Amino acid sequence: MLTKLLIANRGEIAVRIIRTARQLGYRTVAVYSEADRDALHVLAADEAVAIGPAPVAASYLNMEAVIDAAKKTGADAIHPGYGFLSENARFAAACKRAGLTFVGPPEHAIELMGSKRRSKIAMKAAGVPVVPGFENADASDDELIAAADSIGYPLMIKASAGGGGRGMRLVHRGQTLAEEIQRARSEARNAFGDGELILEKAVIEPRHIEIQVFADQHGNAVYLGERDCSIQRRHQKVVEESPSPFVTPDLRRAMGEAAVKATLACQYEGAGTVEFLVDKNRNFYFLEMNTRLQVEHPVTELVTGQDLVAWQLAVAEGRPLPLTQDEIQLRGHAIEVRLYAEDPAHGFTPQTGPLHLFQPAVTEGIRIDTGVQSGDTVTPFYDPMLAKVIAFGQCRDDARRRLLRALTDTVIFGVTTNRYFLSRIIADPVFGAGEATTAFLDQGFANDPSMRPTDVSILDLVLAGTILYQGETTGANWSNSLATAVPLRLAIDGAGFEVQVQCNGQSIQVRHGDDVHAITLVELTGHHLCFIDKGVRHVCQYQREANRLYLQPFGRSLCVTDHTHQPAVASGVTGSGRLQASMDGSIIEVRVAAGDPVQHGDTLVILEAMKMEHPIKADRNGRVSQLHATKGDQVKRHQVLVELAIEDDVAQNPPSQEIET
Known part of the structure; x- marks a missing residue:
């Protein structure tokens, strides 16, 4: 019997795990970085241990510090949540060596499914349909470029070791392939410490459908319906729902059985999600398996009436699955949206700063999973998700109506968020008809008012x-x-x-x-x-x-x-030549030097923030008159990085040059 659970995570998922653990009688332990000293998950736990500075590498990814916190507090189990160490096979093995129960699958399953390349090979062998592509080990840039011609365009570049849209690029023509491979490999190394890439044939305008699976230590495995995660931006999910309006009972059964086959093939234990792409003819292809609890697990909980964290803890203690496949029934409909501190009108740039007021609208049929509260500060160190807003109804329209009202009535003051953007999606007739594919945001929704600067009335x-x-x-x-x-x-x-x-x-x-x-x-x-x-x-x-x-x-x-009582100042205009950091972050590449000529649209600096790379591009033709950025610099939002001058200005005021002596 396990008695004390350490949650090796932060934010809403840590708070959510603590909630179930307390209900089941477990004592709980939180870990936190210096930036999260007063965070909600710290306050919610019975005990809490500081594990390092704000950067994730020094805190939430510090395996030794996490395991030491478990030993220090007498915890006998560790739940990794999602992200951070949740899909790290070395961490699962380290927990085992330390005599701690890892609430998740065994390390061999994490390692296998953590590689898109190896998992695809394993799924082929297990008879699960996969997307055609190229998955040679440690393929060089030249090998990938050569393979692309045989696959055909459009195609996807994917980081073998990760997900969440990082290290992923859609390529429509060969002229841009080499540069996109370089960017994807760099992003993959920074995000996952592994630059291995694979290629896949792009399935155009598919549905992204995933199956929730569970397996115990006794050879039993089941699926708990599907989630439709088709509405995405930059390959990151925005809206998730269950059941899918596109999936028929026959397709659900076929995909569920394929997902269970994949689960048994890797000798899995615990909660997992098998993701598929489904084309317009309802042909489905294995995409990847996430060996952890998903962000969107609440929609499955609402339509099945099951607590998936409770299931995880039961499996970790060696108990059989609570239900058989025949006993699992789907009832009603659930829709979830991810409420982010980001600016949809300006390229979805992550936002940082104080959260002056946060009042979620909790009414009948609404569930809010959050890790923040009024007075918190959104920092640049972690994912900017503020909350998940989930609505349940007896039918899809009931859930949709409730969700739309909850988003409209939720009050957020301080950082810019995607609240209005989400409400516009839920109200959109294409979404309402259940016809949204992965192309939805880039096509019919691309000109929505929520995705452009404010029209002030x-x-x-x-x-x-x-x-x-x-x-x-x-x-x-x-x-x-x-x-x-x-x-x-x-x-x-x-x-x-x-x-x-x-x-x-x-x-x-x-x-x-x-x-x-x-x-x-x-x-x-x-x-x-x-x-x-x-x-x-x-x-x-x-x-x-x-x-x-x-x-x-x-x-x-x-x-x-x-600005009534402030001196009048000229407002910035497009093409000002003063290129600023779009958010707090770190400079990982500088491509120009003082005096270099540049063209409008050239990438001059690459900023890394919120685990993503953000290019800073020239807003006009000219030359670099002043360069204020160096690789490795930590910069603040709106900090000027590069100043451009037109040719006449350069001729009259040449850039200063340091002279070596």
Whole structure:
């Protein structure tokens, strides 16, 4: 019998594992880095141990520190969650040597399925259909380029050792193959410590369907239905649901039996997920097996009524599976979205900074899995997922309706998030019809308003002006007499707005250029604006922090900066030549030197942040006048990395050069 569980993870998954462990009577131990000293998972556990500095290599990937924390606290089992050490065969073996129960599969299964190359070979031998491709061991760039011609385009480059979109590239033509191989290999080395790549024929506009499997130590294996994870960006999942609107009962049975066959072939134990690509004719192909609990496991829990973490702990203790295949039934429908601190309107760049207010909307049929709370800071060291919002209903429309309301009503102030983007997906008629494939975001949804800079309306300016006007008046209450118009100078998403705000009783009028709009104020409290516009009463949540005002009008999110009392400055424009870091991160490559000529679109610097590589590209033609970045530098968001000058400026002010002596 196990009694004390150490969770070798952080964030929402650590909190979620602790919840089940406590319900089952286990004592719990959290581990944390210096950056997570006050994190929610630390507060939720019975005990907690610091294991190192903020960088993951020095903390959450430090096997010795994690195992030492287990010994120090008397834990007899370690649950790795997902990510970090969860699919590290050496860690599973180290736990065993230390006399600790690893809540996961045996190391041989992790090692086999951790290699896309070896796992594909094993699946072929087991009779599981696989995507045609090239999976030679340690293939060189030249070998990959030669193999690409026989596979044909489009094709996928994939890191053999990893997932999550890292080290993965879709290539449409041979001219770009060499560069994409180089970038994929570099990203794979940085993310997984292994640059081995494979090639696969690209299955165009497929469904991404995965099967949840479980196996015990007695040779039993089952599948618990499927999850449709087709809506993805950069090969990372955005929306997951169960059951899939595309999968028929016959297809579910065929894929489930193939997944169980794959599970038994590698002598598996515990929770696993077998991922497939399914084409429009419902032909399916093995993609990979994730040897851990998935991020999206809650949708399976909701439609099966089972606690998968409880199943994991039971298997780890040597007990047989709780249910047989015939006893597993799917009921209702569940949909999950991943709420991220990222900016969809600017290339989905991860966001860092304070989370001033986080109020998830928890109502009937809504489950929130989160590892953050109001007052936390989103740092650049870890994945920027704030929460998973999961909705359940008796049918798909019920779940979809509940999820849409939960996203709209969830209040987040501080960092920019993808909340509005997610709500637009759920409301989209293509998604509603169950017809979204992996091409959905790049095709019909590509021009959605949530994926471009904010279109600021006159009503947005009225709401902002109404709230900020209070700070410009001397009294705490609104005047009932005609007041002099108050000028405000505002910035929203990089655009400037000069407005005039005037109050006449409960009527608030705002003028911007030739546009004039008025609302009737009903109530204005610390975080709550109630108003009537065109005869309809509305509520808008808001929060003020120094000269910034955060608003959530009509499901959208706005950050308004009040520049009224600051000196006027020229706003940045496209083609300014001042190239800034898109987020906090580390410089891993500098491709130019002072004086070099560049063309618009050239990659000048590569920034690594949130475990992904982000190219910093020239926004105009010119020459490098100043270079402020060096490989290995840690930089802050908006820090200037490169300055470009047009040819005339270079001729008059040549770049400074250090002279060797």
